[in-house]
Amino acid sequence: MSTPVIDIRGVTKAFGEREVLKGIDLAVDEHEAVALIGASGSGKSTLLRCIDLLTEIDDGDILLDGEVTTDPSVDPVGVRRNLGFVFQSFNLFPHLNVVENVTLGVTRAHGIGKDEARESAIAILGRFGLEGREEERPRNLSGGQQQRVAIARAFATRPRAMLLDEVTSALDPELVGEVLAAVRDLKEEGVTMLIATHEMGFAREVADRVGFLHEGRLLEVGPSEQLLEGPREEATRKFLRRLLDARRV
Amino acid sequence: MDAPETGSEQVAGAVPVTVDRRAERAAAQRAKDRRGTLVATISTIVVLGALTALTVTSAGWPSVKEKFFDWDVFVDTFPDIARAFWLDIRVFVTVEIAVLILGLIVALVRVTTSPALFPGRLIAFAYTTLFRGIPTILLVYLVGFGIPGLQLTGLPTEPVILGGIALTLSYGAYVAEVYRAGLRSVHPGQREAALAAGLTEQQTMRHVVLPQAIRAVGPPLLNDFIALQKDVALIAIIGVTGEAFRQAQIATLDNFNYTPLLGAALLYLAVTIPCAYLLERWERSRDD
Numbered sequence A: 001m002s003t004p005v006i007d008i009r010g011v012t013k014a015f016g017e018r019e020v021l022k023g024i025d026l027a028v029d030e031h032e033a034v035a036l037i038g039a040s041g042s043g044k045s046t047l048l049r050c051i052d053l054l055t056e057i058d059d060g061d062i063l064l065d066g067e068v069t070t071d072p073s074v075d076p077v078g079v080r081r082n083l084g085f086v087f088q089s090f091n092l093f094p095h096l097n098v099v100e101n102v103t104l105g106v107t108r109a110h111g112i113g114k115d116e117a118r119e120s121a122i123a124i125l126g127r128f129g130l131e132g133r134e135e136e137r138p139r140n141l142s143g144g145q146q147q148r149v150a151i152a153r154a155f156a157t158r159p160r161a162m163l164l165d166e167v168t169s170a171l172d173p174e175l176v177g178e179v180l181a182a183v184r185d186l187k188e189e190g191v192t193m194l195i196a197t198h199e200m201g202f203a204r205e206v207a208d209r210v211g212f213l214h215e216g217r218l219l220e221v222g223p224s225e226q227l228l229e230g231p232r233e234e235a236t237r238k239f240l241r242r243l244l245d246a247r248r249v
Numbered sequence B: 001m002d003a004p005e006t007g008s009e010q011v012a013g014a015v016p017v018t019v020d021r022r023a024e025r026a027a028a029q030r031a032k033d034r035r036g037t038l039v040a041t042i043s044t045i046v047v048l049g050a051l052t053a054l055t056v057t058s059a060g061w062p063s064v065k066e067k068f069f070d071w072d073v074f075v076d077t078f079p080d081i082a083r084a085f086w087l088d089i090r091v092f093v094t095v096e097i098a099v100l101i102l103g104l105i106v107a108l109v110r111v112t113t114s115p116a117l118f119p120g121r122l123i124a125f126a127y128t129t130l131f132r133g134i135p136t137i138l139l140v141y142l143v144g145f146g147i148p149g150l151q152l153t154g155l156p157t158e159p160v161i162l163g164g165i166a167l168t169l170s171y172g173a174y175v176a177e178v179y180r181a182g183l184r185s186v187h188p189g190q191r192e193a194a195l196a197a198g199l200t201e202q203q204t205m206r207h208v209v210l211p212q213a214i215r216a217v218g219p220p221l222l223n224d225f226i227a228l229q230k231d232v233a234l235i236a237i238i239g240v241t242g243e244a245f246r247q248a249q250i251a252t253l254d255n256f257n258y259t260p261l262l263g264a265a266l267l268y269l270a271v272t273i274p275c276a277y278l279l280e281r282w283e284r285s286r287d288d
Protein backbone atom coordinates (compact mmCIF):
# COMPACT_ATOMS: atom_id res chain seq x y z
CA MET A 1 0.00 0.00 0.00
CA SER A 2 1.27 3.45 -0.84
CA THR A 3 1.89 6.12 1.79
CA PRO A 4 -1.08 8.42 2.40
CA VAL A 5 -0.51 12.08 1.53
CA ILE A 6 -2.02 13.22 4.81
CA ASP A 7 -1.87 10.92 7.81
CA ILE A 8 -3.44 12.08 11.06
CA ARG A 9 -2.63 9.89 14.07
CA GLY A 10 -4.21 10.31 17.46
CA VAL A 11 -4.34 14.08 17.26
CA THR A 12 -5.70 15.98 20.25
CA LYS A 13 -6.23 19.67 20.75
CA ALA A 14 -7.72 21.65 23.61
CA PHE A 15 -8.33 25.37 23.94
CA GLY A 16 -7.97 25.90 27.67
CA GLU A 17 -10.39 23.50 29.32
CA ARG A 18 -12.24 22.81 26.10
CA GLU A 19 -11.11 19.64 24.34
CA VAL A 20 -11.91 20.21 20.69
CA LEU A 21 -10.12 17.20 19.18
CA LYS A 22 -10.00 14.07 21.31
CA GLY A 23 -7.87 11.73 19.29
CA ILE A 24 -8.40 11.93 15.55
CA ASP A 25 -7.14 9.25 13.14
CA LEU A 26 -7.57 9.78 9.44
CA ALA A 27 -5.50 9.09 6.34
CA VAL A 28 -6.07 10.73 2.97
CA ASP A 29 -4.57 8.93 -0.01
CA GLU A 30 -3.16 10.48 -3.12
CA HIS A 31 -5.89 11.71 -5.53
CA GLU A 32 -8.48 11.12 -2.85
CA ALA A 33 -11.01 13.69 -1.67
CA VAL A 34 -12.32 13.32 1.85
CA ALA A 35 -15.16 15.46 3.17
CA LEU A 36 -15.44 16.35 6.84
CA ILE A 37 -18.94 16.93 8.11
CA GLY A 38 -20.21 17.71 11.58
CA ALA A 39 -22.10 20.26 13.61
CA SER A 40 -20.83 23.79 14.06
CA GLY A 41 -18.09 23.74 16.68
CA SER A 42 -17.29 20.06 16.15
CA GLY A 43 -13.69 20.93 15.28
CA LYS A 44 -13.57 20.77 11.46
CA SER A 45 -11.72 24.05 11.06
CA THR A 46 -9.43 23.27 13.96
CA LEU A 47 -8.38 19.97 12.38
CA LEU A 48 -7.64 21.60 9.02
CA ARG A 49 -5.71 24.40 10.71
CA CYS A 50 -3.66 21.86 12.65
CA ILE A 51 -2.66 20.14 9.40
CA ASP A 52 -1.49 23.48 7.95
CA LEU A 53 0.32 24.25 11.24
CA LEU A 54 -1.74 27.38 11.79
CA THR A 55 -2.79 25.85 15.11
CA GLU A 56 -0.48 23.74 17.25
CA ILE A 57 -1.65 20.27 18.24
CA ASP A 58 -1.34 18.98 21.82
CA ASP A 59 -0.67 15.33 21.16
CA GLY A 60 -0.42 12.80 18.33
CA ASP A 61 1.25 13.21 14.96
CA ILE A 62 0.41 14.50 11.53
CA LEU A 63 2.39 13.20 8.58
CA LEU A 64 2.70 14.62 5.10
CA ASP A 65 3.92 12.06 2.57
CA GLY A 66 5.15 9.95 5.43
CA GLU A 67 7.10 12.70 7.18
CA VAL A 68 6.04 13.99 10.57
CA THR A 69 5.16 17.69 10.30
CA THR A 70 4.03 18.40 13.83
CA ASP A 71 7.38 17.99 15.58
CA PRO A 72 8.59 21.26 17.06
CA SER A 73 11.86 20.77 15.17
CA VAL A 74 10.12 20.87 11.77
CA ASP A 75 10.07 24.22 9.98
CA PRO A 76 6.38 25.03 9.44
CA VAL A 77 7.13 27.17 6.39
CA GLY A 78 8.42 24.17 4.45
CA VAL A 79 5.33 22.16 5.38
CA ARG A 80 2.89 24.89 4.39
CA ARG A 81 4.60 25.23 1.01
CA ASN A 82 3.34 21.74 0.22
CA LEU A 83 -0.24 22.47 1.22
CA GLY A 84 -2.94 24.77 -0.11
CA PHE A 85 -5.48 26.27 2.29
CA VAL A 86 -8.76 27.93 1.32
CA PHE A 87 -10.47 29.91 4.06
CA GLN A 88 -14.17 30.28 4.67
CA SER A 89 -13.80 34.08 4.54
CA PHE A 90 -11.50 34.12 1.44
CA ASN A 91 -8.80 36.24 3.15
CA LEU A 92 -7.61 37.67 -0.16
CA PHE A 93 -4.94 40.36 0.08
CA PRO A 94 -6.85 43.61 -0.46
CA HIS A 95 -3.80 45.67 -1.41
CA LEU A 96 -2.91 43.35 -4.29
CA ASN A 97 -4.85 42.75 -7.46
CA VAL A 98 -6.24 39.38 -8.42
CA VAL A 99 -3.23 38.05 -10.27
CA GLU A 100 -0.81 39.34 -7.62
CA ASN A 101 -2.86 37.52 -5.00
CA VAL A 102 -2.24 34.31 -6.91
CA THR A 103 1.45 34.89 -7.64
CA LEU A 104 2.63 36.14 -4.24
CA GLY A 105 3.23 32.69 -2.80
CA VAL A 106 4.47 31.29 -6.10
CA THR A 107 7.19 33.92 -6.45
CA ARG A 108 8.10 34.57 -2.82
CA ALA A 109 7.76 31.08 -1.37
CA HIS A 110 8.64 28.97 -4.39
CA GLY A 111 11.14 31.24 -6.12
CA ILE A 112 9.42 31.08 -9.50
CA GLY A 113 10.15 34.02 -11.82
CA LYS A 114 7.60 36.85 -12.00
CA ASP A 115 6.71 36.35 -15.67
CA GLU A 116 6.34 32.61 -15.45
CA ALA A 117 4.26 32.89 -12.28
CA ARG A 118 2.03 35.49 -13.86
CA GLU A 119 1.48 33.44 -16.97
CA SER A 120 0.49 30.34 -15.08
CA ALA A 121 -1.66 32.37 -12.68
CA ILE A 122 -3.59 33.84 -15.59
CA ALA A 123 -4.12 30.33 -16.95
CA ILE A 124 -5.45 29.05 -13.62
CA LEU A 125 -7.70 32.09 -13.18
CA GLY A 126 -9.06 31.54 -16.66
CA ARG A 127 -9.81 27.97 -15.83
CA PHE A 128 -11.93 29.13 -12.88
CA GLY A 129 -13.86 31.57 -15.06
CA LEU A 130 -11.95 34.70 -14.05
CA GLU A 131 -10.41 35.74 -17.36
CA GLY A 132 -10.27 39.48 -17.76
CA ARG A 133 -10.43 40.12 -14.01
CA GLU A 134 -6.69 39.78 -13.41
CA GLU A 135 -5.99 43.44 -12.69
CA GLU A 136 -8.98 44.07 -10.44
CA ARG A 137 -8.90 44.53 -6.71
CA PRO A 138 -10.56 41.73 -4.75
CA ARG A 139 -13.17 44.09 -3.27
CA ASN A 140 -14.55 44.72 -6.76
CA LEU A 141 -15.42 41.05 -7.18
CA SER A 142 -18.44 39.13 -5.95
CA GLY A 143 -18.02 36.70 -3.09
CA GLY A 144 -18.10 33.76 -5.46
CA GLN A 145 -15.41 35.30 -7.63
CA GLN A 146 -13.28 36.12 -4.60
CA GLN A 147 -13.46 32.57 -3.36
CA ARG A 148 -12.48 31.28 -6.80
CA VAL A 149 -9.45 33.57 -6.69
CA ALA A 150 -8.64 32.13 -3.26
CA ILE A 151 -8.87 28.61 -4.66
CA ALA A 152 -6.61 29.63 -7.55
CA ARG A 153 -4.16 31.15 -5.06
CA ALA A 154 -4.00 27.95 -3.02
CA PHE A 155 -3.72 25.75 -6.10
CA ALA A 156 -1.15 27.86 -7.98
CA THR A 157 1.74 26.34 -6.04
CA ARG A 158 0.61 22.82 -7.05
CA PRO A 159 0.38 21.66 -3.44
CA ARG A 160 0.49 18.00 -2.44
CA ALA A 161 -2.94 18.48 -0.90
CA MET A 162 -5.61 21.15 -0.63
CA LEU A 163 -7.41 21.94 2.62
CA LEU A 164 -10.80 23.54 2.03
CA ASP A 165 -12.59 25.03 5.02
CA GLU A 166 -16.29 25.54 4.29
CA VAL A 167 -15.48 27.44 1.16
CA THR A 168 -19.11 28.21 0.39
CA SER A 169 -20.46 29.08 3.84
CA ALA A 170 -19.89 32.82 3.48
CA LEU A 171 -21.61 32.99 0.09
CA ASP A 172 -25.08 33.91 -1.06
CA PRO A 173 -26.88 30.75 -2.22
CA GLU A 174 -26.77 31.73 -5.89
CA LEU A 175 -22.96 31.97 -5.78
CA VAL A 176 -22.35 28.56 -4.21
CA GLY A 177 -22.55 26.67 -7.49
CA GLU A 178 -19.68 28.45 -9.24
CA VAL A 179 -17.31 27.83 -6.34
CA LEU A 180 -18.27 24.18 -6.07
CA ALA A 181 -17.64 23.87 -9.81
CA ALA A 182 -14.06 25.03 -9.21
CA VAL A 183 -13.58 22.38 -6.53
CA ARG A 184 -15.09 19.75 -8.81
CA ASP A 185 -12.58 20.83 -11.43
CA LEU A 186 -9.73 20.17 -9.00
CA LYS A 187 -11.16 16.80 -8.14
CA GLU A 188 -11.27 15.83 -11.80
CA GLU A 189 -7.60 16.68 -12.03
CA GLY A 190 -6.95 14.27 -9.19
CA VAL A 191 -5.98 16.83 -6.55
CA THR A 192 -5.81 15.34 -3.05
CA MET A 193 -8.28 17.20 -0.86
CA LEU A 194 -9.64 17.40 2.64
CA ILE A 195 -12.87 19.37 2.56
CA ALA A 196 -14.83 20.65 5.56
CA THR A 197 -18.35 21.27 4.33
CA HIS A 198 -22.02 21.64 5.15
CA GLU A 199 -23.06 20.83 1.58
CA MET A 200 -24.10 17.18 1.75
CA GLY A 201 -25.00 16.91 -1.91
CA PHE A 202 -21.60 18.23 -2.84
CA ALA A 203 -19.84 15.94 -0.39
CA ARG A 204 -21.53 12.95 -1.95
CA GLU A 205 -20.68 14.04 -5.46
CA VAL A 206 -17.05 15.09 -5.05
CA ALA A 207 -15.74 13.22 -2.03
CA ASP A 208 -14.62 9.63 -2.20
CA ARG A 209 -15.10 9.29 1.51
CA VAL A 210 -16.91 11.26 4.17
CA GLY A 211 -15.97 11.54 7.84
CA PHE A 212 -18.36 12.62 10.56
CA LEU A 213 -16.83 14.68 13.39
CA HIS A 214 -18.80 14.55 16.60
CA GLU A 215 -17.78 15.88 20.02
CA GLY A 216 -14.09 15.86 19.18
CA ARG A 217 -14.01 12.41 17.62
CA LEU A 218 -14.20 11.13 14.08
CA LEU A 219 -17.23 9.01 14.82
CA GLU A 220 -17.35 7.26 11.48
CA VAL A 221 -15.65 7.42 8.13
CA GLY A 222 -16.89 5.66 5.04
CA PRO A 223 -17.52 5.84 1.31
CA SER A 224 -19.65 8.93 0.66
CA GLU A 225 -22.75 7.11 -0.52
CA GLN A 226 -22.71 4.65 2.33
CA LEU A 227 -22.08 7.21 5.06
CA LEU A 228 -24.66 9.69 3.84
CA GLU A 229 -27.35 7.10 2.91
CA GLY A 230 -26.92 4.49 5.59
CA PRO A 231 -24.72 5.63 8.44
CA ARG A 232 -23.92 3.05 11.10
CA GLU A 233 -23.92 5.45 14.04
CA GLU A 234 -27.05 6.86 15.59
CA ALA A 235 -25.41 10.28 16.06
CA THR A 236 -24.59 10.50 12.35
CA ARG A 237 -28.17 9.61 11.47
CA LYS A 238 -29.45 12.29 13.84
CA PHE A 239 -27.10 14.92 12.40
CA LEU A 240 -28.11 14.14 8.82
CA ARG A 241 -31.79 14.09 9.70
CA ARG A 242 -31.55 17.47 11.43
CA LEU A 243 -29.77 18.87 8.38
CA LEU A 244 -32.52 17.56 6.10
CA ASP A 245 -35.24 19.01 8.32
CA ALA A 246 -33.49 22.39 8.37
CA ARG A 247 -33.34 22.33 4.58
CA ARG A 248 -37.07 21.65 4.31
CA VAL A 249 -38.15 24.64 6.43
CA MET B 1 -22.18 45.93 -5.71
CA ASP B 2 -22.28 46.93 -9.35
CA ALA B 3 -25.99 46.23 -9.75
CA PRO B 4 -27.50 49.76 -9.82
CA GLU B 5 -26.26 50.60 -13.33
CA THR B 6 -27.94 47.71 -15.03
CA GLY B 7 -31.03 48.39 -12.92
CA SER B 8 -31.53 51.94 -14.15
CA GLU B 9 -30.91 50.90 -17.75
CA GLN B 10 -33.70 48.40 -17.50
CA VAL B 11 -36.07 51.02 -16.10
CA ALA B 12 -35.07 53.46 -18.83
CA GLY B 13 -35.70 50.84 -21.47
CA ALA B 14 -39.11 49.92 -20.15
CA VAL B 15 -40.42 53.45 -19.59
CA PRO B 16 -39.16 55.91 -22.25
CA VAL B 17 -40.39 58.98 -20.29
CA THR B 18 -37.54 58.52 -17.81
CA VAL B 19 -35.13 60.35 -20.11
CA ASP B 20 -37.09 63.58 -19.64
CA ARG B 21 -37.42 62.90 -15.97
CA ARG B 22 -33.66 62.53 -15.72
CA ALA B 23 -33.09 65.91 -17.39
CA GLU B 24 -35.67 67.49 -15.09
CA ARG B 25 -34.02 66.05 -12.04
CA ALA B 26 -30.57 67.24 -13.18
CA ALA B 27 -31.91 70.77 -13.76
CA ALA B 28 -33.53 70.81 -10.33
CA GLN B 29 -30.26 69.64 -8.78
CA ARG B 30 -28.32 72.42 -10.56
CA ALA B 31 -30.75 75.05 -9.35
CA LYS B 32 -30.43 73.72 -5.82
CA ASP B 33 -26.62 73.81 -6.06
CA ARG B 34 -26.72 77.44 -7.28
CA ARG B 35 -28.97 78.46 -4.41
CA GLY B 36 -26.61 76.71 -1.99
CA THR B 37 -23.56 78.57 -3.29
CA LEU B 38 -25.37 81.91 -3.09
CA VAL B 39 -26.47 81.35 0.51
CA ALA B 40 -22.96 80.26 1.51
CA THR B 41 -21.38 83.35 -0.09
CA ILE B 42 -23.77 85.78 1.53
CA SER B 43 -23.45 84.27 4.99
CA THR B 44 -19.66 84.25 4.71
CA ILE B 45 -19.58 87.94 3.78
CA VAL B 46 -21.91 88.82 6.64
CA VAL B 47 -19.88 86.90 9.25
CA LEU B 48 -16.47 88.08 8.05
CA GLY B 49 -17.75 91.65 7.75
CA ALA B 50 -19.09 91.58 11.31
CA LEU B 51 -15.80 90.19 12.67
CA THR B 52 -13.75 92.80 10.79
CA ALA B 53 -16.00 95.61 11.96
CA LEU B 54 -15.71 94.36 15.55
CA THR B 55 -11.90 94.27 15.32
CA VAL B 56 -11.23 97.60 13.63
CA THR B 57 -13.68 99.50 15.85
CA SER B 58 -12.14 98.09 19.04
CA ALA B 59 -10.34 100.57 21.31
CA GLY B 60 -6.92 98.95 20.93
CA TRP B 61 -7.04 98.44 17.17
CA PRO B 62 -4.89 101.41 16.12
CA SER B 63 -1.97 100.30 18.29
CA VAL B 64 -2.35 96.61 17.35
CA LYS B 65 -2.43 97.58 13.70
CA GLU B 66 0.77 99.53 14.12
CA LYS B 67 2.55 96.78 16.08
CA PHE B 68 1.49 93.77 14.03
CA PHE B 69 0.54 94.96 10.57
CA ASP B 70 3.26 97.39 9.59
CA TRP B 71 3.70 97.00 5.86
CA ASP B 72 7.09 98.72 5.73
CA VAL B 73 8.52 96.51 8.45
CA PHE B 74 7.07 93.49 6.68
CA VAL B 75 8.73 94.34 3.37
CA ASP B 76 11.96 95.06 5.21
CA THR B 77 12.22 91.88 7.23
CA PHE B 78 10.41 89.24 5.18
CA PRO B 79 13.25 88.33 2.77
CA ASP B 80 15.60 87.41 5.65
CA ILE B 81 12.90 85.35 7.36
CA ALA B 82 12.05 83.58 4.12
CA ARG B 83 15.74 82.73 3.62
CA ALA B 84 15.89 81.42 7.17
CA PHE B 85 12.81 79.32 6.50
CA TRP B 86 14.89 77.20 4.13
CA LEU B 87 16.68 75.83 7.21
CA ASP B 88 13.29 74.93 8.72
CA ILE B 89 12.44 72.97 5.61
CA ARG B 90 15.72 71.09 5.60
CA VAL B 91 15.39 70.25 9.29
CA PHE B 92 11.80 69.18 8.75
CA VAL B 93 12.59 66.86 5.85
CA THR B 94 15.57 65.27 7.61
CA VAL B 95 13.72 64.81 10.88
CA GLU B 96 10.65 63.45 9.13
CA ILE B 97 12.65 60.75 7.37
CA ALA B 98 14.41 59.84 10.62
CA VAL B 99 11.05 59.76 12.43
CA LEU B 100 9.49 57.43 9.84
CA ILE B 101 12.39 55.00 10.15
CA LEU B 102 12.71 55.17 13.94
CA GLY B 103 8.96 54.85 14.44
CA LEU B 104 8.76 51.85 12.14
CA ILE B 105 11.61 50.04 13.87
CA VAL B 106 10.15 50.69 17.31
CA ALA B 107 6.69 49.54 16.19
CA LEU B 108 8.04 46.37 14.57
CA VAL B 109 10.03 45.52 17.70
CA ARG B 110 6.93 46.05 19.81
CA VAL B 111 4.73 43.69 17.80
CA THR B 112 7.21 40.79 17.59
CA THR B 113 6.59 37.84 19.87
CA SER B 114 10.00 36.19 19.75
CA PRO B 115 11.41 35.67 23.28
CA ALA B 116 14.89 36.69 22.09
CA LEU B 117 13.60 40.18 21.41
CA PHE B 118 12.12 40.66 24.87
CA PRO B 119 14.74 43.27 25.92
CA GLY B 120 14.07 45.12 22.68
CA ARG B 121 10.34 45.12 23.39
CA LEU B 122 10.99 46.44 26.87
CA ILE B 123 13.18 49.27 25.60
CA ALA B 124 10.70 50.10 22.83
CA PHE B 125 7.85 50.16 25.34
CA ALA B 126 9.80 52.38 27.74
CA TYR B 127 10.77 54.70 24.92
CA THR B 128 7.27 55.25 23.58
CA THR B 129 5.82 55.65 27.04
CA LEU B 130 8.43 58.15 28.23
CA PHE B 131 8.87 60.25 25.13
CA ARG B 132 5.19 60.59 24.40
CA GLY B 133 4.70 61.79 27.95
CA ILE B 134 7.29 64.58 27.85
CA PRO B 135 6.34 67.86 26.14
CA THR B 136 8.36 68.36 22.96
CA ILE B 137 9.58 71.77 24.11
CA LEU B 138 11.02 70.21 27.27
CA LEU B 139 12.80 67.54 25.24
CA VAL B 140 14.35 70.20 23.04
CA TYR B 141 15.73 71.89 26.15
CA LEU B 142 16.91 68.63 27.73
CA VAL B 143 18.71 67.39 24.63
CA GLY B 144 19.88 70.83 23.52
CA PHE B 145 21.54 71.73 26.80
CA GLY B 146 21.90 68.32 28.45
CA ILE B 147 24.00 66.52 25.85
CA PRO B 148 26.65 69.26 25.46
CA GLY B 149 26.66 69.44 29.26
CA LEU B 150 27.90 65.84 29.42
CA GLN B 151 31.08 67.00 27.70
CA LEU B 152 31.58 63.60 26.09
CA THR B 153 33.70 63.58 22.98
CA GLY B 154 31.99 62.33 19.86
CA LEU B 155 28.55 63.61 20.79
CA PRO B 156 27.21 66.40 18.61
CA THR B 157 27.18 69.91 20.02
CA GLU B 158 25.65 71.75 17.06
CA PRO B 159 22.33 73.18 18.27
CA VAL B 160 20.60 72.41 15.00
CA ILE B 161 21.60 68.73 15.18
CA LEU B 162 20.63 68.47 18.84
CA GLY B 163 17.31 70.11 18.07
CA GLY B 164 16.77 67.65 15.24
CA ILE B 165 17.53 64.74 17.57
CA ALA B 166 15.08 66.03 20.15
CA LEU B 167 12.33 66.41 17.55
CA THR B 168 13.09 62.95 16.16
CA LEU B 169 12.88 61.33 19.59
CA SER B 170 9.66 63.11 20.42
CA TYR B 171 7.87 62.48 17.13
CA GLY B 172 9.36 58.99 16.74
CA ALA B 173 7.45 57.91 19.83
CA TYR B 174 4.16 59.19 18.44
CA VAL B 175 4.71 57.74 15.00
CA ALA B 176 5.72 54.36 16.47
CA GLU B 177 2.33 54.21 18.15
CA VAL B 178 0.57 55.19 14.94
CA TYR B 179 2.36 52.42 13.06
CA ARG B 180 1.58 49.95 15.82
CA ALA B 181 -2.11 50.76 15.71
CA GLY B 182 -1.92 50.20 11.94
CA LEU B 183 -0.22 46.83 12.35
CA ARG B 184 -2.86 45.75 14.81
CA SER B 185 -5.67 46.88 12.54
CA VAL B 186 -4.71 44.33 9.88
CA HIS B 187 -7.03 41.34 10.21
CA PRO B 188 -5.31 38.21 11.61
CA GLY B 189 -6.75 36.30 8.64
CA GLN B 190 -4.34 38.23 6.41
CA ARG B 191 -1.32 36.95 8.28
CA GLU B 192 -2.69 33.41 8.20
CA ALA B 193 -3.41 33.57 4.49
CA ALA B 194 0.15 34.72 3.83
CA LEU B 195 1.61 31.96 6.00
CA ALA B 196 -0.67 29.43 4.32
CA ALA B 197 0.69 30.62 0.96
CA GLY B 198 4.12 29.52 2.18
CA LEU B 199 5.58 32.89 3.14
CA THR B 200 7.97 33.19 6.08
CA GLU B 201 7.09 35.43 9.04
CA GLN B 202 9.32 38.19 7.65
CA GLN B 203 7.86 37.92 4.15
CA THR B 204 4.38 37.99 5.66
CA MET B 205 5.18 41.19 7.53
CA ARG B 206 6.88 42.82 4.55
CA HIS B 207 4.53 41.89 1.73
CA VAL B 208 1.15 41.51 3.41
CA VAL B 209 0.82 43.07 6.87
CA LEU B 210 3.02 46.16 6.61
CA PRO B 211 1.66 47.48 3.29
CA GLN B 212 -1.87 47.27 4.66
CA ALA B 213 -0.87 48.82 7.98
CA ILE B 214 0.83 51.78 6.28
CA ARG B 215 -2.17 52.33 4.03
CA ALA B 216 -4.39 52.35 7.07
CA VAL B 217 -2.35 54.94 8.95
CA GLY B 218 -1.44 57.24 6.06
CA PRO B 219 -3.77 60.08 7.15
CA PRO B 220 -2.77 60.09 10.86
CA LEU B 221 0.90 59.98 9.81
CA LEU B 222 0.44 63.01 7.56
CA ASN B 223 -1.29 64.74 10.43
CA ASP B 224 1.83 64.26 12.54
CA PHE B 225 3.92 65.64 9.66
CA ILE B 226 1.95 68.85 9.77
CA ALA B 227 2.44 69.13 13.52
CA LEU B 228 6.17 68.52 13.08
CA GLN B 229 6.46 71.25 10.46
CA LYS B 230 5.28 73.75 13.04
CA ASP B 231 7.34 72.34 15.88
CA VAL B 232 10.57 72.82 13.95
CA ALA B 233 10.28 76.40 15.26
CA LEU B 234 11.03 75.02 18.73
CA ILE B 235 14.70 74.55 17.91
CA ALA B 236 14.99 78.34 18.05
CA ILE B 237 14.93 78.14 21.83
CA ILE B 238 18.29 76.37 22.07
CA GLY B 239 19.97 79.01 20.00
CA VAL B 240 19.74 77.69 16.47
CA THR B 241 20.51 80.72 14.35
CA GLY B 242 19.20 81.22 10.86
CA GLU B 243 15.89 79.53 11.61
CA ALA B 244 12.73 81.35 10.56
CA PHE B 245 11.13 81.86 13.97
CA ARG B 246 14.47 82.89 15.51
CA GLN B 247 15.07 85.27 12.62
CA ALA B 248 11.62 86.77 13.14
CA GLN B 249 12.31 87.20 16.86
CA ILE B 250 15.53 89.07 16.10
CA ALA B 251 13.77 91.28 13.59
CA THR B 252 11.05 91.95 16.16
CA LEU B 253 13.60 93.26 18.63
CA ASP B 254 15.40 95.29 15.96
CA ASN B 255 12.22 97.06 14.86
CA PHE B 256 10.24 97.23 18.14
CA ASN B 257 7.47 95.72 16.07
CA TYR B 258 5.77 92.30 15.90
CA THR B 259 5.11 92.26 12.18
CA PRO B 260 8.10 89.93 11.47
CA LEU B 261 6.35 87.23 13.51
CA LEU B 262 3.39 87.54 11.18
CA GLY B 263 5.76 87.03 8.25
CA ALA B 264 7.07 83.83 9.84
CA ALA B 265 3.50 82.65 10.49
CA LEU B 266 2.67 83.16 6.82
CA LEU B 267 5.65 81.00 5.82
CA TYR B 268 4.56 78.15 8.08
CA LEU B 269 1.02 78.41 6.73
CA ALA B 270 2.35 78.35 3.17
CA VAL B 271 3.57 74.82 3.86
CA THR B 272 1.01 73.44 6.29
CA ILE B 273 -2.13 74.53 4.43
CA PRO B 274 -1.24 72.76 1.16
CA CYS B 275 -0.30 69.68 3.20
CA ALA B 276 -3.61 69.73 5.02
CA TYR B 277 -5.40 70.15 1.70
CA LEU B 278 -3.54 67.20 0.16
CA LEU B 279 -4.32 65.12 3.23
CA GLU B 280 -7.99 65.93 2.95
CA ARG B 281 -8.06 65.04 -0.73
CA TRP B 282 -6.15 61.85 -0.16
CA GLU B 283 -8.50 60.77 2.63
CA ARG B 284 -11.49 61.41 0.44
CA SER B 285 -10.07 59.49 -2.52
CA ARG B 286 -9.53 56.49 -0.26
CA ASP B 287 -13.21 56.23 0.61
CA ASP B 288 -14.27 55.31 -2.92
Ligand SMILES: Nc1ncnc2c1ncn2[C@@H]1O[C@H](COP(=O)(O)OP(=O)(O)OP(=O)(O)O)[C@@H](O)[C@H]1O
Binding pocket: A015, A020, A038, A039, A040, A041, A042, A043, A044, A045, A046, A047, A166
Ligand atom coordinates in the same frame (compact mmCIF):
# COMPACT_ATOMS: atom_id res chain seq x y z
N1 LIG C 1 -8.38 30.03 18.83
C1 LIG C 1 -9.35 29.49 19.58
N2 LIG C 1 -9.42 29.75 20.91
C2 LIG C 1 -10.38 29.21 21.66
N3 LIG C 1 -11.32 28.37 21.21
C3 LIG C 1 -11.32 28.08 19.91
C4 LIG C 1 -10.33 28.62 19.02
N4 LIG C 1 -10.57 28.14 17.79
C5 LIG C 1 -11.65 27.34 17.89
N5 LIG C 1 -12.10 27.30 19.16
C6 LIG C 1 -13.23 26.51 19.65
O1 LIG C 1 -13.06 25.20 19.19
C7 LIG C 1 -14.32 24.64 18.85
C8 LIG C 1 -14.25 24.06 17.45
O2 LIG C 1 -14.14 25.13 16.54
P1 LIG C 1 -14.03 24.90 14.98
O3 LIG C 1 -13.95 26.25 14.36
O4 LIG C 1 -12.94 23.96 14.70
O5 LIG C 1 -15.41 24.22 14.64
P2 LIG C 1 -16.06 23.94 13.21
O6 LIG C 1 -16.44 22.52 13.18
O7 LIG C 1 -15.16 24.43 12.15
O8 LIG C 1 -17.36 24.83 13.27
P3 LIG C 1 -18.10 25.65 12.11
O9 LIG C 1 -18.93 24.68 11.38
O10 LIG C 1 -18.93 26.65 12.87
O11 LIG C 1 -17.04 26.27 11.29
C9 LIG C 1 -15.35 25.73 19.01
O12 LIG C 1 -16.02 25.53 20.22
C10 LIG C 1 -14.54 26.99 19.07
O13 LIG C 1 -15.15 27.91 19.91
Ligand SMILES: [Mg+2]
Binding pocket: A044, A045, A046, A165, A166
Ligand atom coordinates in the same frame (compact mmCIF):
# COMPACT_ATOMS: atom_id res chain seq x y z
MG1 LIG D 1 -15.23 26.00 10.77
